[in-house]
Amino acid sequence: MIPSCIRNVAAQSSRRNMASFFFSKKSNYATEASFETKPYRLHKLNHGPSTQVTVTRDDAIELFKKLHTIRRIETAAGNLYKEKIIRGFCHLYSGQEACAVGMKAAMRPQDAVITAYRAHGWTYLMGIEPFGVFAELTGRQGGNAKGKGGSMHMYAKNFYGGNGIVGAQVPLGVGIAFAQKYINNGGVCLALYGDGAANQGQVFEVYNMAKLWDVPCIFVCENNGYGMGTSVERAAASTDYYTRGDYVPGIWIDGMDVLAVREATKFAIEHCTSGKGPIIMETMTYRYSGHSMSDPGTSYRTREEVQEVRQTRDPLTSFKERILNANLVTADEIKTIEGEIRKSVDDAVKAAKNDKEIPLSELTADIYTTCLENEIRNTTPFNPLSHARLGPAVNA
Amino acid sequence: MLTTVVRTVVRRSFSTSKWAAAQQMTVRDALNSALDEEMEKDERVFILGEEVALYDGAYKVSRGLWKKYGDKRVIDTPITEAGFAGIAVGAAMAGLRPVCEFMTFNFSMQAIDHIINSAAKTFYMSAGRVNVPIVFRGPNGAAAGVAAQHSQCFGAWYSHCPGLKVVSPYNSEDAKGLLKAAIRDPDPVVVLENEILYGVQYPMSDEALSKDFVLPIGKAKVERVGNHVTLVAHSKAVEESLEAANELAGKGIEAEVINLRSLRPLDINTIIQSVVKTKHLLTVEQGWPQCGIGAEISARIAESEAFYHLDAPVIRITGVDTPMPYTKSLEIAALPQIKDIVDAVNKVLGVTQ
Numbered sequence: 038m039i040p041s042c043i044r045n046v047a048a049q050s051s052r053r054n055m056a057s058f059f060f061s062k063k064s065n066y067a068t069e070a071s072f073e074t075k076p077y078r079l080h081k082l083n084h085g086p087s088t089q090v091t092v093t094r095d096d097a098i099e100l101f102k103k104l105h106t107i108r109r110i111e112t113a114a115g116n117l118y119k120e121k122i123i124r125g126f127c128h129l130y131s132g133q134e135a136c137a138v139g140m141k142a143a144m145r146p147q148d149a150v151i152t153a154y155r156a157h158g159w160t161y162l163m164g165i166e167p168f169g170v171f172a173e174l175t176g177r178q179g180g181n182a183k184g185k186g187g188s189m190h191m192y193a194k195n196f197y198g199g200n201g202i203v204g205a206q207v208p209l210g211v212g213i214a215f216a217q218k219y220i221n222n223g224g225v226c227l228a229l230y231g232d233g234a235a236n237q238g239q240v241f242e243v244y245n246m247a248k249l250w251d252v253p254c255i256f257v258c259e260n261n262g263y264g265m266g267t268s269v270e271r272a273a274a275s276t277d278y279y280t281r282g283d284y285v286p287g288i289w290i291d292g293m294d295v296l297a298v299r300e301a302t303k304f305a306i307e308h309c310t311s312g313k314g315p316i317i318m319e320t321m322t323y324r325y326s327g328h329s330m331s332d333p334g335t336s337y338r339t340r341e342e343v344q345e346v347r348q349t350r351d352p353l354t355s356f357k358e359r360i361l362n363a364n365l366v367t368a369d370e371i372k373t374i375e376g377e378i379r380k381s382v383d384d385a386v387k388a389a390k391n392d393k394e395i396p397l398s399e400l401t402a403d404i405y406t407t408c409l410e411n412e413i414r415n416t417t418p419f420n421p422l423s424h425a426r427l428g429p430a431v432n433a
Numbered sequence: 434m435l436t437t438v439v440r441t442v443v444r445r446s447f448s449t450s451k452w453a454a455a456q457q458m459t460v461r462d463a464l465n466s467a468l469d470e471e472m473e474k475d476e477r478v479f480i481l482g483e484e485v486a487l488y489d490g491a492y493k494v495s496r497g498l499w500k501k502y503g504d505k506r507v508i509d510t511p512i513t514e515a516g517f518a519g520i521a522v523g524a525a526m527a528g529l530r531p532v533c534e535f536m537t538f539n540f541s542m543q544a545i546d547h548i549i550n551s552a553a554k555t556f557y558m559s560a561g562r563v564n565v566p567i568v569f570r571g572p573n574g575a576a577a578g579v580a581a582q583h584s585q586c587f588g589a590w591y592s593h594c595p596g597l598k599v600v601s602p603y604n605s606e607d608a609k610g611l612l613k614a615a616i617r618d619p620d621p622v623v624v625l626e627n628e629i630l631y632g633v634q635y636p637m638s639d640e641a642l643s644k645d646f647v648l649p650i651g652k653a654k655v656e657r658v659g660n661h662v663t664l665v666a667h668s669k670a671v672e673e674s675l676e677a678a679n680e681l682a683g684k685g686i687e688a689e690v691i692n693l694r695s696l697r698p699l700d701i702n703t704i705i706q707s708v709v710k711t712k713h714l715l716t717v718e719q720g721w722p723q724c725g726i727g728a729e730i731s732a733r734i735a736e737s738e739a740f741y742h743l744d745a746p747v748i749r750i751t752g753v754d755t756p757m758p759y760t761k762s763l764e765i766a767a768l769p770q771i772k773d774i775v776d777a778v779n780k781v782l783g784v785t786q
Contacts, residue, residue: 149527183560190558197526197563202550208516209551212523219479219505219529226527242516249511403561404595406619409651410698413595418736428561432528433619 069093070363074297078289080280080317085288086304090296096142097360100295102374103138104353107158109382110167111326114157114174118330122390123174126201127188130158132325135352136259137162139298139320140227143306147224149197149217151210153231154189155324156199163196167382171389178395179388185395185403195224204230204237207256211243214254214315225253225309227302233264235278244282244315251314255305256282258319259292265328266337279319286313292320293352323350398425406430455636463605463637464494464570464626467612468532470644472502475530478616481508481517482534482571491536492572492631518544518569522551525567525621532616535571538587538625545590552621553596568615572628573601574668575719575768581756584764586720588667591623592696593724598650599696601625603671604635607694610648618650625696627668651698655707659687662778663707665730666717667693670769674717677774688778696726704730705739712744713781719768722751745781750774 077085111129141162173180181191189201200206210228217224258278269276279287327334401413402425412421486499486509499507510517521533535541574586602608615622664674678688716727727749
């Protein structure tokens with residue numbers, strides 16, 4: 038978990054226009070530093086999040102760890118796929134890490150999230166250890182959903198997936214936020230979708246209802262430039278996704294800057310919880326891999342384009358450089374962190390490879406919370422199966 | 434529209450005598466009381482859908498509930514089924530107990546992705562973590578004079594899908610008991626009401642009038658006992674079956690009529706027990722034949738021990754395999770009539786007419 042002290046930092050961010058360092062008396066570290074974000078673009082908002090963002094040393098290290106862990110997880114997942122240990126679909130988040138890490142850093146314990154099929158990073162951020170992610174990807178019993186869900190279907194407290202139907206998670210997210218308002222727990226729900234799903238009719242349907250009913254939902258359009266292989270210009274009459282909620286206010290954010298995303302998410306949470314209803318965040322980002330592992334990602338964009346983003350806008354490299362230059366961490370510390378993460382991810386991969394699959398009897402487990410049938414039909418009628426209830430059924 | 438269906442049906446002799454003194458109630462009022470009682474019982478229960486609040490429900494099923502429970506719990510939605518069905522499923526995932534009304538199930542096609550992919554599969558996909566306690570309800574089946582897009586049975590469609598429970602009530606007791614059970618159930622339940630029957634009065638026993646009355650999902654009811662032939666039906670087709678049985682009784686043929694009540698789980702054991710006794714089975718439904726409820730029952734019987742007890746093939750009596758016409762005479766011909774049932778029974782039994 039990202040410590041809640043992050044929230045207190047905003048109050049200290051009064052210093053403007055320059056990186057300001059506060060050195061600890063006992064060491065050569067800076068204890069915090071401020072940075073300027075790219076300007077936000079605003080839609081139907083009088084003012085936006087602060088472009089001056091401050092981060093403490095502890096938070097910077099935490100953010101870097103999360104960014105780096107997700108990158109390592111996805112690299113390892115790509116390799117497992119190539120080894121044919123991960124089957125079916127596998128959509129990698131590499132390049133987009135700052136979006137999730139920035140949002141999570143601003144979320145409070147009562148806030149919820151639902152995302153699309155690029156869900157590995159979020160699952161980890163919402164409290165599932167890398168092993169739980171990998172074992173799900175390898176379809177083993179230690180997986181987050183015991184291997185029954187796979188790449189796109191992972192869950193945790195306040196994390197409702199992982200959804201394989203493009204756009205469907207957006208109404209679900211509004212429904213989760215609706216429930217939060219109904220039970221009055223003060224929470225918001227972040228409903229994430231890509232630039233491809235942004236054209237889905239149901240997204241516009243729920244913009245309408247969310248605004249009409251002041252549902253505390255943060256719509257997050259992660260714009261990585263391509264819906265599968267179709268570039269935003271070829272799919273959308275307006276590529277200003279932060280404005281496409283019409284009457285729903287919106288913010289455009291540099292999604293490669295984890296601090297900008299964090300700052301904007303805090304702003305969005307404040308907006309929603311002050312009774313103003315929903316808000317849209319468009320995080321401009323980029324995916325390095327293809328849409329999924331079966332897509333080399335080269336027929337609709339150039340290798341040079343990918344290289345250029347990696348070299349100039351990479352969310353990890355840029356954040357690492359920032360915190361190094363601001364003296365929040367030392368190169369040695371970074372090296373140590375990277376080594377530790379590599380080892381823990383490698384260990385998790387190894388454990389996930391060696392884990393067992395669930396027994397065949399679980400084929401017919403947890404179809405229903407209360408199963409009313411005596412038996413579940415098998416492939417033939419001669420040897421029917423029995424149903425078992427094994428999961429916690431959180432809403433039973 | 435609904436007003437055309439407000440007709441009184443005189444209870445016929447197939448009603449058992451204990452109903453003689455029972456209170457009469459329309460299916461609409463039975464559904465309304467089910468909603469009211471469950472909302473009163475559980476704060477998490479709320480209704481959303483088109484026209485459910487100020488308009489009192491397009492078919493008046495939610496009449497009075499907005500006045501009683503207010504904006505928070507009786508919510509008019511815009512005409513955007515995919516959106517509001519998705520919101521309802523999301524709210525269920527987060528712990529509420531939504532009752533999502535479709536003005537008719539024809540419009541649920543706009544939202545079927547959320548019923549199947551979001552509601553029915555999430556519990557399994559999450560390895561038993563996130564159950565989705567939601568009710569999708571509304572009028573289903575052939576209506577009157579509304580042509581093909583507004584006149585269709587979705588029983589086969591929804592009962593096809595594991596993860597869903599599907600009920601199809603016939604009379605007022607069914608409607609109340611099954612809807613209450615559906616609302617209390619921790620899994621997604623599709624409640625297929627019949628538009629034509631909303632305004633019809635049926636007897637309600639004292640037990641059924643109680644706030645504690647629920648009917649078990651997955652259990653059929655033998656509406657009429659008989660020894661010669663079994664008729665299995667759901668929803669409005671139960672009525673035709675009972676009337677056909679009445680007619681057959683006049684010729685000495687005693688038909689056993691089974692009201693399925695639930696389509697998933699399908700109470701095949703009750704059917705098997707009846708078939709073992711009568712040795713003849715016909716299914717009756719208003720939906721289409723291909724992959725229909727009758728097709729499923731026929732297959733299950735063929736796969737069961739009951740097959741060896743049959744003296745004749747299982748016969749399906751279904752809606753004609755065509756979209757519903759507007760033309761009145763054609764519309765009547767598109768649905769199974771009492772005569773169709775009587776004739777089919779005679780044929781199966783080898784009785785010359």
